[in-house]
Every structure is written in structure tokens, then in C-alpha cells.
Amino acid sequence: MWTIGPRRAPRDAVRRQPVVRPQGDPYGPVIPERDADTAPRVDDHCGLRHYLRIVTVIATESLSKRFPRVTALDRLSVDVGPGVTGLVGANGAGKSTLIKILLGLSPATEGRAEVLGLDVATKGGDIRERVGYMPEHDCLPPDVSATEFVVHMARMSGLPPTAARERTADTLRHVGLYEERYRPIGGYSTGMKQRVKLAQALVHDPQLVFLDEPTNGLDPVGRDEMLGLIRRIHTDFGISVLVTSHLLGELERTCDHVVVVDGGKLLRSSSTTDFTQSTAILAIEVTDTDEHPDGTRAVRDVLHARGIDTHDGSGLPGAGHILLLTAEGEETYDVVRDVVADLGLGLVRMEQRRHHISEVFKDSDEQALQGGDEQRKEAVGHGG
Numbered sequence: 001m002w003t004i005g006p007r008r009a010p011r012d013a014v015r016r017q018p019v020v021r022p023q024g025d026p027y028g029p030v031i032p033e034r035d036a037d038t039a040p041r042v043d044d045h046c047g048l049r050h051y052l053r054i055v056t057v058i059a060t061e062s063l064s065k066r067f068p069r070v071t072a073l074d075r076l077s078v079d080v081g082p083g084v085t086g087l088v089g090a091n092g093a094g095k096s097t098l099i100k101i102l103l104g105l106s107p108a109t110e111g112r113a114e115v116l117g118l119d120v121a122t123k124g125g126d127i128r129e130r131v132g133y134m135p136e137h138d139c140l141p142p143d144v145s146a147t148e149f150v151v152h153m154a155r156m157s158g159l160p161p162t163a164a165r166e167r168t169a170d171t172l173r174h175v176g177l178y179e180e181r182y183r184p185i186g187g188y189s190t191g192m193k194q195r196v197k198l199a200q201a202l203v204h205d206p207q208l209v210f211l212d213e214p215t216n217g218l219d220p221v222g223r224d225e226m227l228g229l230i231r232r233i234h235t236d237f238g239i240s241v242l243v244t245s246h247l248l249g250e251l252e253r254t255c256d257h258v259v260v261v262d263g264g265k266l267l268r269s270s271s272t273t274d275f276t277q278s279t280a281i282l283a284i285e286v287t288d289t290d291e292h293p294d295g296t297r298a299v300r301d302v303l304h305a306r307g308i309d310t311h312d313g314s315g316l317p318g319a320g321h322i323l324l325l326t327a328e329g330e331e332t333y334d335v336v337r338d339v340v341a342d343l344g345l346g347l348v349r350m351e352q353r354r355h356h357i358s359e360v361f362k363d364s365d366e367q368a369l370q371g372g373d374e375q376r377k378e379a380v381g382h383g384g
């Protein structure tokens with residue numbers, strides 16, 4: 001059965017839709033659409049805009065959760081602002097445990113946490129009024145339709161019957177399930193079930209949603225569609241999102257900010273731009289020619305002569321034909337293009353590699369070893 005219990009929607013839940021952002025500020029507060037024309041431009045309120053950007057949506061302070069045999073969270077201190085935030089970690093890193101504590105469903109062993117300024121230890125009910133939750137595991141009743149289920153969840157959240165039906169129709173349309181909404185959920189594909197779970201998390205117009213592994217079980221196209229939907233939750237409705245995943249690569253494109261946890265500890269918390277800049281690895285693949293029967297080797301030799309280090313991509317599909325190098329900036333792309341052209345080779349691809357979470361752990365491991373940072377070494381030691 002559903003684990004989050006009855007939720008009551010904020011009193012203005014229905015009136016708050018639809019909303020838009022003030023002209024010219026993607027980070028600004030959402031405002032009712034009817035006021036959009038008369039709302040002052042954000043440029044007039046630079047001080048206010050600055051203030052809004054630093055508001056904290058989630059804050060934890062030395063948060064720990066210990067089970068008899070395992071420490072799921074270990075003195076985790078992190079602040080999360082508005083927008084879309086990715087919570088990345090391997091299996092068992094503590095992601096779901098953190099979400100359950102933030103919802104006030106599971107008490108922390110020690111430390112503190114606040115969600116939307118509310119203490120999780122004492123204000124769990126208030127938090128669940130304002131927050132939507134998409135659980136990790138399949139938990140849908142098979143013999144009712146998406147409409148019946150989502151209307152039921154909306155009613156549990158306190159929406160009156162008519163508003164619950166209207167919001168359900170809108171939300172199911174948003175997640176792309178409008179055509180199939182009257183079919184029993186038991187006959188849905190995994191992708192459709194994930195969309196129902198997403199719809200019930202959004203139906204009561206929360207200020208924040210926790211999405212636990214929303215791309216689980218989806219094929220590449222389904223993943224891309226789900227990630228697009230998640231991005232739109234924030235851009236179209238102004239709802240902040242905390243989304244978990246094993247894959248840093250898939251969150252890089254969707255999230256403003258990424259938090260990496262490992263063995264219950266914070267490994268890293270930074271904006272996506274910082275993340276990708278500091279881990280930008282280019283994968284290069286070239287053709288061979290009669291003059292250069294091993295084109296990859298020829299490119300590598302010239303790059304080495306110019307002082308650019310490369311790796312051979314061992315362990316990757318196509319290893320031996322792929323060169324990996326760290327992009328220092330835009331210039332690196334130009335250098336590679338020129339080297340390949342000068343050698344008369346064809347450039348099959350030059351792309352920024354999508355990173356797997358284990359690579360972040362590996363980088364951090366190396367840094368920890370170099371810097372002698374004991375705490376980090378310990379964290380990486382738990383890595384998956």
C-alpha cells in the first residue's frame with residue numbers, strides 16, 4: 001500500500017495553477033499567469049532576485065542514519081537550492097534513506113534536516129502537504145485505471161472532487177498518459193507505470209518533488225522522455241525537483257545542481273556546469289587511411305608531441321579505436337580538429353563523454369590519495 005499517508009494540499013493548490021515566471025528571469029518566483037502582464041520585470045528587483053537564488057529548499061546538518069548492521073547515512077551536511085537537483089550514488093549509497101528522512105517517514109539517528117524551512121523531526125505532516133513523492137519501487141494497484149488512482153491520490157491530498165478530476169486530467173496529459181488513462185494500470189508497460197507514479201506525485205501541485213529513480217527500467221528513448229518531463233516540472237510549473245539516479249551522465253543534462261553520495265557520505269555537491277567543466281573528457285574516434293593505417297595512433301602521437309595527454313579508453317566498447325583526453329577548454333576541440341585534418345583522417349566522432357558514477361569515485365579516490373584526505377579515502381572505499 002502507499003507509504004506516505006494522507007496529504008493535504010495547500011489551501012491555494014487549485015488557484016496556484018497555471019503559473020509563469022516573470023519576464024527575463026528563469027530563476028525568479030513563479031507568479032499566477034493572470035498577473036504576468038502586470039508583474040514588474042525582475043531587472044527592477046536585482047536585490048530580490050539575488051535573495052531568491054540563495055533560498056535553501058533542503059538543508060541537512062551532520063545527518064546520520066544507522067541500521068543495526070549498516071550506516072546508511074554518515075554525517076551528511078548538504079544544502080540544496082531551488083531548481084532541479086540530482087542526487088547521484090551507487091546502489092546502497094543512501095539516496096532512498098535520505099528521501100525517507102526528508103519526508104519525515106523515517107527518523108534520523110542523529111543530526112538535523114529541514115525541507116522548505118520545516119524540521120523533518122517535528123513537521124513531517126506539513127512537509128508532506130507541500131512535497132510530492134515518486135517512490136522507487138512499483139507500488140501501483142493493478143486493477144484500477146490511471147485516472148481512478150490519480151484522482152484517489154488527489155482526494156487524499158485534500159483536493160475537492162471536481163478539482164481532483166481536473167488536476168488529474170491535466171497532470172496525466174502533462175506526463176503523456178492522456179490517451180491510456182482509462183486502462184487498468186496492470187496492463188501498463190514499465191514506462192507507463194513510471195509516468196503514473198510521476199503524475200500522482202504532481203497532482204496536488206507541490207512546491208517540491210522527490211523522484212526516486214524515475215528512469216529505472218526505461219529504454220534510452222523512455223529515459224530521454226522522462227528526463228525531459230522532469231526538466232519541464234521545473235521550467236513550466238516552478239516546482240523544485242530532487243531526482244535520484246545511479247548515472248551522473250543522465251542527470252548532467254537535466255539538473256542545475258548535482259549532489260554525489262557514496263557510502264552515506266557526501267562526495268561532492270556542485271552546480272552541473274562546475275561538474276562537467278572539471279570532468280570534461282573528450283572521446284575521439286578517427287578513420288584509418290593508407291598513409292596512416294592506425295589513425296588513432298597517429299593522432300595520439302601528434303597530440304603527445306603537442307603536450308596533450310591521452311588515454312586509450314580501455315574497458316570501453318571500441319577500445320583501441322578511441323582516444324580519451326581531458327578538454328582544457330574550447331581550444332582543445334580546435335587542436336583535435338586541426339590535428340585530424342592535417343593528418344588527412346576522417347573524424348568519426350568527438351564528443352564529451354557521458355560519465356558513469358564510478359568514474360567520479362575514481363577521480364575522487366585519486367585526489368584523496370594525493371591530498372592525504374582521510375575522510376574522503378574512507379568514503380571512496382565504500383564505492384560501488
Ligand SMILES: Nc1ncnc2c1ncn2[C@@H]1O[C@H](COP(=O)(O)OP(=O)(O)OP(=O)(O)O)[C@@H](O)[C@H]1O
Pocket residue numbers: 067068070071072089090091092093094095096097098136246
Ligand atoms: N530498513 C532498513 N534496514 C536495514 N538496512 C537498511 C534499511 N534501509 C536501507 N538499509 C541499508 O542502508 C543502505 C542504504 O540504502 P538505500 O536504500 O538508502 O540506498 P540507495 O542509495 O537508495 O540504493 P539503490 O540505488 O539501490 O536504491 C543500504 O546498505 C541498505 O541495505
Ligand SMILES: [Mg+2]
Pocket residue numbers: 095096097136212
Ligand atoms: Mg534507492
